[in-house]
Amino acid sequence: xxxxxxxxxxxxxxxxxxxxxxxxxxxxxxxxxxxxxxxxxxxxxxxxxxxxxxxxxxxxxxxxxxxxxxxxxxxxxxxxxxxxxxxxxxxxxxxxxxxxxxxxxxxxxxxxxxxxxxxxxxxxxxxxxxxxxxxxxxxxxxxxxxxxxxxxxxxxxxxxxxxxxxxxxxxxxxxxxxxxxxxxxxxxxxxxxxxxxxxxxxxxxxxxxxxxxxxxxxxxxxxxxxxxxxxxxxxxxxxxxxxxxxxxxxxxxxxxxxxxxxxxxxxxxxxxxxxxxxxxxxxxxxxxxxxxxxxxxxxxxxxxxxxxxxxxxxxxxxxxxxxxxxxxxxxxxxxxxxxxxxxxxxxxx
Amino acid sequence: xxxxxxxxxxxxxxxxxxxxxxxxxxxxxxxxxxxxxxxxxxxxxxxxxxxxxxxxxxxxxxxxxxxxxxxxxxxxxxxxxxxxxxxxxxxxxxxxxxxxxxxxxxxxxxxxxxxxxxxxxxxxxxxxxxxxxxxxxxxxxxxxxxxxxxxxxxxxxxxxxxxxxxxxxxxxxxxxxxxxxxxxxxxxxxxxxxxxxxxxxxxxxxxxxxxxxxxxxxxxxxxxxxxxxxxxxxxxxxxxxxxxxxxxxxxxxxxxxxxxxxxxxxxxxxxxxxxxxxxxxxxxxxxxxxxxxxxxxxxxxxxxxxxxxxxxxxxxxxxxxxxxxxxxxxxxxx
Numbered sequence: 001x002x003x004x005x006x007x008x009x010x011x012x013x014x015x016x017x018x019x020x021x022x023x024x025x026x027x028x029x030x031x032x033x034x035x036x037x038x039x040x041x042x043x044x045x046x047x048x049x050x051x052x053x054x055x056x057x058x059x060x061x062x063x064x065x066x067x068x069x070x071x072x073x074x075x076x077x078x079x080x081x082x083x084x085x086x087x088x089x090x091x092x093x094x095x096x097x098x099x100x101x102x103x104x105x106x107x108x109x110x111x112x113x114x115x116x117x118x119x120x121x122x123x124x125x126x127x128x129x130x131x132x133x134x135x136x137x138x139x140x141x142x143x144x145x146x147x148x149x150x151x152x153x154x155x156x157x158x159x160x161x162x163x164x165x166x167x168x169x170x171x172x173x174x175x176x177x178x179x180x181x182x183x184x185x186x187x188x189x190x191x192x193x194x195x196x197x198x199x200x201x202x203x204x205x206x207x208x209x210x211x212x213x214x215x216x217x218x219x220x221x222x223x224x225x226x227x228x229x230x231x232x233x234x235x236x237x238x239x240x241x242x243x244x245x246x247x248x249x250x251x252x253x254x255x256x257x258x259x260x261x262x263x264x265x266x267x268x269x270x271x272x273x274x275x276x277x278x279x280x281x282x283x284x285x286x287x288x289x290x291x292x293x294x295x296x297x298x299x300x301x302x303x304x305x306x307x308x309x310x311x312x313x314x315x316x317x318x319x320x321x322x323x324x325x326x327x328x329x330x331x332x333x334x335x336x337x338x339x340x341x342x343x344x345x346x347x348x349x
Numbered sequence: 350x351x352x353x354x355x356x357x358x359x360x361x362x363x364x365x366x367x368x369x370x371x372x373x374x375x376x377x378x379x380x381x382x383x384x385x386x387x388x389x390x391x392x393x394x395x396x397x398x399x400x401x402x403x404x405x406x407x408x409x410x411x412x413x414x415x416x417x418x419x420x421x422x423x424x425x426x427x428x429x430x431x432x433x434x435x436x437x438x439x440x441x442x443x444x445x446x447x448x449x450x451x452x453x454x455x456x457x458x459x460x461x462x463x464x465x466x467x468x469x470x471x472x473x474x475x476x477x478x479x480x481x482x483x484x485x486x487x488x489x490x491x492x493x494x495x496x497x498x499x500x501x502x503x504x505x506x507x508x509x510x511x512x513x514x515x516x517x518x519x520x521x522x523x524x525x526x527x528x529x530x531x532x533x534x535x536x537x538x539x540x541x542x543x544x545x546x547x548x549x550x551x552x553x554x555x556x557x558x559x560x561x562x563x564x565x566x567x568x569x570x571x572x573x574x575x576x577x578x579x580x581x582x583x584x585x586x587x588x589x590x591x592x593x594x595x596x597x598x599x600x601x602x603x604x605x606x607x608x609x610x611x612x613x614x615x616x617x618x619x620x621x622x623x624x625x626x627x628x629x630x631x632x633x634x635x636x637x638x639x640x641x642x643x644x645x646x647x648x649x650x651x652x653x654x655x656x657x658x659x660x661x662x663x664x665x666x667x668x669x670x671x672x673x674x675x676x677x678x679x680x681x682x683x
Contacts (some may be wrong), residue, residue, distance in 0.1 A: 053588075056588045058584065086590070087590045087591075087592065087593070088590065091588060091590030092588075092590030092591070096589060099581060099584070101581055104581040104582060105581045105582055105584070105585040106582055107582040107586070107600050108604070108678070108679075108680060109603050109604055109677060109679060109680075111679075118595070122591060122592065122595075123590065174679040176679075
């Protein structure tokens with residue numbers, strides 16, 4: 001058994017909305033191993049982003065509430081830690097973030113260099129190095145000048161690695177002066193600079209042109225592999241998942257349904273939802289086949305397995321009890337009382 | 350580069366704006382049914398004497414001829430003479446302008462220095478008791494009539510408590526005249542007694558002017574900060590563990606200030622208008638007090654002169670606002 005870097009267990013998160021309490025995450029289990037690239041797949045509104053934000057500890061303060069569960073990172077429950085410690089030691093250090101929209105995620109009124117160096121000031125691995133501790137501050141801002149120079153060298157080096165031309169010139173620019181693809185390359189560089197153990201990439205390519213998406217994803221995969229960094233990658237695009245992920249977890253209406261290695265996920269989907277989802281991809285044999293019914297409202301979700309009203313295999317038991325994990329093979333788990341038999345499965349893509 | 354274009358553009362529009370302003374003010378001041386000549390000639394003047402005086406002042410001409418003459422004089426820097434004191438208007442204005450500007454600058458300074466931090470705190474602690482208190486405090490500031498507030502301040506701090514002077518600009522001779530700004534002049538001549546006097550005389554008028562101005566700044570800063578805190582870049586900065594104080598006081602504030610700076614520009618204009626009332630209450634020897642006197646006596650040239658100066662100040666302040674936008678928000682200047 002590979003030891004987990006991150007283990008989310010029995011996580012329930014709800015949001016207060018004007019229409020009532022929305023139960024956005026329902027008893028979610030999720031793991032990611034060291035250096036592993038895991039895709040978190042699901043439709044919009046299935047709770048992917050909420051899960052990512054819960055791990056990072058940046059849920060909206062006023063409206064979100066964590067009802068139960070643990071988020072263990074390297075064996076410690078992050079939900080028990082004071083927010084100052086999370087902000088100082090975990091966020092931007094051990095776990096970094098690549099946002100969905102590189103257009104609006106840069107602060108528009110500061111240069112890219114200012115923002116990257118601000119990150120380095122607080123999150124550079126050299127921050128803990130006693131060698132820099134006693135050197136004089138740069139101007140008045142408490143950033144030791146020798147460390148600033150060293151950090152800047154690392155920044156330029158990494159900008160070259162993410163294939164940005166003229167890194168020096170880019171640092172002097174404002175975010176609106178560089179292209180979307182370049183901004184996402186900068187975001188990847190910023191996620192790698194603190195030398196994290198895990199990167200949470202929240203639909204990192206949704207806002208980009210299709211032609212650039214593949215480049216960015218492969219870049220992210222290559223750099224993460226080289227550094228043995230785990231990546232939690234949320235997406236609603238099954239194709240990109242297959243290309244870059246080691247393992248896939250599929251979510252539906254706030255519940256995770258199935259977790260499988262990429263091959264197993266695409267070739268032997270065991271949850272009826274996964275099977276239907278894969279069949280909904282356009283193919284030569286059956287065209288586009290939708291799943292009948294609608295996504296449930298999270299304010300009054302169906303009991304038990306939330307997919308049961310739309311499921312062809314559903315039984316009485318599915319509507320009252322949430323299935324526990326059934327192991328299909330090593331690392332392949334499904335939460336279903338009536339998993340799809342392997343032989344009858346037609347590969348979808 | 351864009352900045353230069355902006356300045357040239359403003360410079361180009363300066364003249365049509367000022368001419369438009371003068372035409373409107375001229376028309377309004379001349380169609381109100383008041384006859385400065387009859388007032389000037391006195392109760393015992395005969396009709397012939399009044400008409401002679403009218404001809405002498407050029408007020409017998411049709412209005413458009415008078416306006417044309419006035420504008421021609423203005424291009425030569427000639428504001429005309431006061432109908433009553435016969436002193437050149439330009440002398441009156443230049444001796445009074447520093448007093449008003451000193452009051453206005455000080456009020457803008459105080460209201461921004463208090464209003465911006467209070468607005469940020471109010472947004473960060475949204476819906477806390479402090480935020481509710483500040484909301485009541487600022488709404489009162491916006492609703493209050495400044496002449497009434499000024500008199501209340503006088504009654505409390507000057508009459509009852511005796512902490513501040515009642516009115517005037519200085520109870521001494523004033524510092525040696527260099528710039529006309531008492532605070533600057535007393536600093537330049539290192540006259541601490543005059544500095545103390547001029548500052549203490551400023552307390553009440555500045556409080557009167559700065560309170561509603563500060564209220565506006567608090568409201569706008571609060572709205573700007575809340576807006577910025579909902580943005581994706583703040584989510585990113587939080588997710589990357591930037592310290593909260595850095596996020597708020599550096600990254601959020603700079604974005605929030607874009608709206609606040611625009612307001613400060615408008616406030617500057619409103620303050621000059623408010624100074625008319627406040628200077629009258631505090632007997633402050635500035636432009637506002639002068640304008641009130643000239644309106645009461647239909648002293649056309651003086652009214653026009655005041656309008657001209659106020660208009661030019663307003664145009665300059667707006668230019669400064671536009672330029673500072675360029676510095677705060679790079680998307681504007683490139």
